[in-house]
Amino acid sequence: MTGSRKQDYKDVMSETTDSKITAWWNRAVDIIPANGGKGIGINKILNYYGLDKSEAIAFGDGNNDIEMLEAVGWGLAMGNASNELKSVADEVIGNVTDDGIYEFCRANNLIENIN
Structure with missing residues (x-):
């Protein structure tokens, strides 16, 4: 987690291509793997259990x-x-x-x- 506003996302992520921002507030974000996220996690669990x-x-x-x-x-x-x-x-x-x-x-x- 880091403090950041939407207008600063480009600067925050300027040195990475393997990560992405997921914002949970207009002043704070989580930086997660580009191939990750809550939706991806849920889909993996659903697929694993055949749901x-x-x-x-x-x-x-x-x-x-x-x-x-x-x-x-x-x-x-x-x-x-x-x-x-x-x-x-x-x-x-x-x-x-x-x-x-x-x-x-x-x-x-x-x-x-x-x-």
């Missing part, structure tokens, strides 16, 4: 989650996510600070209620 993307769910809150939400059948953006991520999501759920993932999973019978 279709329609059988996968992903939750995200940053722009670095865009390719991940696009790689699954049910891409869920947190309520606190960027508008860009929300626009590619299948659904927007509760905020991270309000236990959005837990509440979503409970409401959709993906986990048992714990009391």
Whole structure:
């Protein structure tokens, strides 16, 4: 992770061709291998287990989650996510600070209620 704004990406990456930027905030980025990323990772897991993307769910809150939400059948953006991520999501759920993932999973019978 490094601090960077979009207008500085070219300078940040000027000495590498084997890496790419994935931004999760307008002032911070992750620099990852050019052939990597969350979407690629999900596709590898789906292929390994012989699953279709329609059988996968992903939750995200940053722009670095865009390719991940696009790689699954049910891409869920947190309520606190960027508008860009929300626009590619299948659904927007509760905020991270309000236990959005837990509440979503409970409401959709993906986990048992714990009391």
